[in-house]
Amino acid sequence: MSRALEALARRVEGDPDYLAFLLRLYAEAEQLDDPGLTAALGCRPEDLTRLRLCRAPRSDPARFRADVARIAGHFEIDEVRLLGVLRRAEALRALAGAEPGSRGMLLAARDEEPPEDEP
Amino acid sequence: MPASLPTQAEALALHQRLLRDDPVAWNDVAWAYLDHLIAWLAPRNLSVPEDLRVTAAEDAVMSLCKRPASYDPARGELFPFLCMAAQRDLQNLLQKEKRHQGAVSLESVEQSPQAGKYLGKEDDSCLKLYREDDPNDGHDPLIAAFLASASAEERRVLELMLDGERDSSVFAAALGLGDLPVQEQRLRVKQLKDRIKARLRRERRSS
Numbered sequence: 268m269s270r271a272l273e274a275l276a277r278r279v280e281g282d283p284d285y286l287a288f289l290l291r292l293y294a295e296a297e298q299l300d301d302p303g304l305t306a307a308l309g310c311r312p313e314d315l316t317r318l319r320l321c322r323a324p325r326s327d328p329a330r331f332r333a334d335v336a337r338i339a340g341h342f343e344i345d346e347v348r349l350l351g352v353l354r355r356a357e358a359l360r361a362l363a364g365a366e367p368g369s370r371g372m373l374l375a376a377r378d379e380e381p382p383e384d385e386p
Numbered sequence: 387m388p389a390s391l392p393t394q395a396e397a398l399a400l401h402q403r404l405l406r407d408d409p410v411a412w413n414d415v416a417w418a419y420l421d422h423l424i425a426w427l428a429p430r431n432l433s434v435p436e437d438l439r440v441t442a443a444e445d446a447v448m449s450l451c452k453r454p455a456s457y458d459p460a461r462g463e464l465f466p467f468l469c470m471a472a473q474r475d476l477q478n479l480l481q482k483e484k485r486h487q488g489a490v491s492l493e494s495v496e497q498s499p500q501a502g503k504y505l506g507k508e509d510d511s512c513l514k515l516y517r518e519d520d521p522n523d524g525h526d527p528l529i530a531a532f533l534a535s536a537s538a539e540e541r542r543v544l545e546l547m548l549d550g551e552r553d554s555s556v557f558a559a560a561l562g563l564g565d566l567p568v569q570e571q572r573l574r575v576k577q578l579k580d581r582i583k584a585r586l587r588r589e590r591r592s593s
Contacts, residue, residue: 269421270577275444277581281535284452285412295538300562320413322451334409341410 268316276319286338287319289356296359308352310344318342324353392418397464404454412451419465420447423472431476437584438483442476449475482591528589536582543578 279285294304305312324334339346403411423443446468457467533541542560558564558571
């Protein structure tokens with residue numbers, strides 16, 4: 268992983284359009300460093316930067332789930348686990364009032380029926 | 387980074403994925419082009435600070451991801467389009483930098499030996515803003531905005547920089563890096579400081 272990509276991944280932690288933004292909210296709330304976040308996501312350590320550089324899931328429920336599924340499938344991580352992390356992050360964002368439209372994102376994260384295998 | 391640039395066929399496939407809102411495509415675009423763009427800008431802008439070149443390359447990549455329709459394949463290949471966009475972004479950054487010349491001297495935040503919290507050198511307008519806006523708790527809008535979106539480790543580092551701290555081991559300890567080899571500590575601390583300074587410059591320019 269190049270330094271430039273890692274630097275960009277850190278830069279976009281402040282950009283709500285990127286998945287990095289949500290992952291940062293989650294990691295801070297859970298007091299996780301990168302290895303901790305990697306463990307929480309169940310991803311390969313070398314994939315964490317790539318995950319950060321993905322687009323954040325779109326806000327409407329169907330697309331939110333589709334985007335999460337796409338990202339989870341691409342990086343071979345558990346979709347339900349990723350969904351849990353992103354739901355928590357969205358809830359944190361909504362609670363913090365971090366940006367306009369966060370209510371929509373929170374609904375997107377919650378409204379969809381859970382998959383059959385989700386506890 | 388990939389050893390070679392994507393072919394135009396691969397670039398078109400990537401562009402199509404952006405247009406279809408594939409969330410993974412954003413990562414793939416950065417992975418495929420960012421380092422190549424930085425390498426392309428360097429020899430053409432030797433006198434420009436590296437962090438500005440990197441920012442311009444980042445801006446071009448992010449802009450394509452957010453507005454993929456800005457690229458029209460009928461008008462040429464993707465990499466030259468990104469190069470032109472990055473060069474244009476760099477020119478804009480340089481113009482803003484000139485306009486703000488003398489407004490920010492971020493280096494002095496960490497280099498001033500007597501820099502106390504919110505009370506830096508007289509020519510350090512970044513710190514002057516702290517005094518002017520709120521001498522007690524330093525709510526400079528620029529710094530406040532930065533802190534609002536900064537990660538926890540960025541906040542810790544910026545606070546130490548504003549305290550006038552210069553010892554890498556202090557930064558490393560604050561970041562929980564004390565167990566790493568000293569060289570690694572210094573590298574990680576430097577990377578963080580550089581990132582913070584680059585972000586502050588960007589925010590200053592866009593403010």
